[in-house]
Amino acid sequence: MSRSDYEVIIGLEVHAELSTKTKIFCSCPTEFGGAPNTHICPICTAMPGTLPVLNEKVVEYAVKAGLATNCEISRNSKNDRKNYYYPDLPKSYQISQFDKPLCEHGYVEIDTENGKKKIRLTRIHIEEDAGKLNHDDFGGGSLVDLNRAGVPLIEIVSEPDLRSAEEVEAYMRKLKSILEYIEVSDCKMQEGSLRADVNVSVKRKTDTKLGTRTEMKNMNSFRSIVRAIEYEVERQIDIIEDGGKIDQETLRWDDVSGKTFSMRDKEDAQDYRYFPEPDLVAIKLSEEYIQNIKNTLPELPESRKQRYLEQYNLSEKDANIITSSKYLSDLFESAITICNNPKAVNNWIISDISRILNETETEPIAIPFDGKQLGQLVVLIDKGTISSSIGKKVLEELFENPRNPEDIIKEKGWIQISDEGAIKEVVTKILEANPQSIADFKAGKDRALGFLVGQAMKETKGKANPKMLNEMFLKELKGI
């Protein structure tokens, strides 16, 4: 049978780190990148006798995420212990949620080739992150750093509604943009603050029964997720085609070899012995509490997109790109309040800014300049203070060392020459040096004008006002 006879079924468990100031059960900072074991206390190192106290922001952020993804918010929720031994888990249990998650039965919509598709969410629950194991290159062991232990996470569990790697990517991007919009997670994938466990199974389209699934853990780049799914689908189909059986197991995706590997011994079947966390009390949310959070929800990407289409006449494609990221969208909105030229800002974001982000593999959150600076850049071009080609150089400068564009052009001497006398001087100089072009122009070759203007621009290092140059050349040529 061919690949097209198979249906691919994928479900995701997405972990997003919440952007609270402190950890979920203690008051240590969550800040990324501290020296090993400097953001720790007796609680997150599981010293005997310590007790957890739940961070109120964690509940608030999780409820926010639930509301933004159309979930029902549980009025009656609790924490549970998930017991297993691993050196990055100091208590040897993770405080998570088992049968009463904070949010249930939601969905998000993604765009597919065949139009919009709803991906159902089973649940969103809160839990704590584990620490980090570092390899000790000299001593031949591993080293445990507990700075991350206890950083708050939400786990967003989807139904197995995804049918391809493309749908998975669209779904992840959608989740990421929603979480960014509601400002509960900064979703920095390189730092692991957004990552996914991907469950994949395949079945023949004619079969009614689902296939056995495998799980790939801790995937944290869109590219790896897409590659890993494509590889895993092929692997599973090959096994079935050869008459084999898929083992239900946890796999590790290796980006270098482009393959998946089995992670655990099968005999080591997990039994997490979940039970209600007796050190924490029930979470019972009132209608009022939930309504208050609802009232603080910002405009979500879908709604912003509609507004951009109607209010600013952006194309559907451009509006999609800009609203896919809260940071791009905020940049856009902030820039147009300065320059009042949505079309121009749109063009800068879609073309040059996106190109630079791609080339440097930077995420929008890491754009170093702000919307005000981008807006000022557009104003400078609109006023004719600089040309758009100088504008591109200013943009590069903004990425390098962000500061006021006006200061940049002053400092670099990029201010456009719009003084009539100065323009005339250049024009005269170029005409004197290019008699052939004058002849060509007289002979009716319009191209010659373009060449002359180009020469003048070169002479002024791009600073001459192109419109004035054009007019001056025409005037002078006619006079010859």
Add this chain to the structure above:
Amino acid sequence: MDITELTVHELQEKLKNKELTITEITKAYIDRINEKEKDVDAFVTILTEEALEETKNLQKKVDNGEITGNFAGIPIGIKDNICTKGIKTTCSSKMLENFVSPYNATVMEKINSENLINLGKLNMDEFAMGGSTEYSYFKKTKNPWNLKKVPGGSSGGSAAAVAANMVPWALGSDTGGSIRQPASFCGVVGLKPTYGLVSRYGLVAFASSLDQIGSITKDVRDCAMLLNIIAGYDEKDTTSEDMPKKDYTECLKNDVKGLKIGVPKEFFGEGINEEVKTRLEKIIEEYKNMGAEIEEFSLDIAQYALATYYIIACAEASSNLGRFDGIRYGYRTPEFTNLKELYKKSRSEGFGEEVKRRIILGTYVLSSGYYDAYYKKAQQVRTLVMNEFSKAFEKYDVILTPTAPTGAFDIGEKSNNPLEMYLADICTVSVNIAGLPAISIPVGLNSEGMPVGMQLIGNRFKEETILNVAYTMEQKLKFREKYKPEFK
């Protein structure tokens, strides 16, 4: 005058009248420890040097009026599962033989802020699992009334040290009777407060939903005073109750007229020693004579509560003791080739047999396939037990039972039969299951010359009621005046 014979309120009186100095008190206790510890083995860590040093500093401050607190310079002993910064906290386990806590338990912060003097850390059953203090990794504590007998447990070191006058009072912890039963065995007063009255922060967890820190004292007034110090809301323990501070000595009225005392007949049935029954029946008569209304009633939950207790306590313990893995602190096996071996060997060598037995039981009842039949059922039974107590407290102010089915038993008598040891907790565990307060006071001696204890159970946060009912009987019986341990 033998200073160590005095209760804390008597010491306070003498300090106030300048009949004594805190230096004299500390020295008297150190002498007493030096004399008796070799017989009793109550301490895991003795802080003689530290106590003297601290007393010296305190004496200066008291003399020049810097400190005026009522408790400044009063010594205390601390059960060794309560975390003390800079001092070993071993839980009487090889696992924590050298563990020094990086922080103080909330109760220690309170004790320290009152300027009490910590004389040492007291022996216990390993991780508070046991009823005889025979399961300590370090030593078996002896009962001061008869050195061949157990002091009870798990707070056996605390109860024995108070009974032997090696500390004037002590902190213990009670998960299923671990304060009340040793208090009963050693002829002292032991209070398990309502769940949530005293912060558990810094108490090394055995069973989180049952554990509670409480006081072991010479008399009921001291018991109320120590409760005054340790009770109170703590933002570090979400299960602790936010309520106004009380002075628990104010309830000691020496009057029980009109009070309704319920006597559950199931707690006087099979398995309860005849001498204990007879003794308590006399006490019940006394209460009647004092004007209390006594009524026998049925509270048929003891067996269910005991089974539930062992399921819930072991389940929680199996998880709470997961953190002892030989990585961040505690015992680490000297030889291992990989991580799994490091875990398994460290835990197997670091924990004693009883602890392992309970971890295995707890792991079993939580494991897939058994959860509903045991753990979930036990949680339902917990509701049943609470409901039955609620009904009882609609009718009665206090419920009166024996603290233990027998007096103290011989060392070695039960340590090889875990189930039998568990059955001895029959009178006390339902109190923890329901989160209620209960006090044990000595009400006489049995024919072996060992103390017999009475347990008074109160409704939630009705410590005042049981303290007064206990106090009234204490004033009548004058047990401490009549009997003293003989270290025979």
Add this chain to the structure above:
Amino acid sequence: MKISKEEILHIANLADLNIKEDEIEKYALNLQDILNFANIVNNAPVDDLDITIGANEKKNVFRKDEIKVFEDNEALLQNAPSKEQNMFKIPKVL
């Protein structure tokens, strides 16, 4: 009910405990005894009762999201059986 050797070993493995060959039977018998006793919870009249998790009915006890730094960092590592570069050292883990 009977607890098999395999069951004891499985449970011990879940709890990361080793049980010596000559201890297995003892642990199995102890467990069996205790479970047989504990089984009486299944006779309790609890059909319609909810479960109780804690000993009180508190709810919604939260902490403010405010940073408090634990000052005595050294004390957090002082008990470590093995450490290096301010981290807890363990055998190599893949």
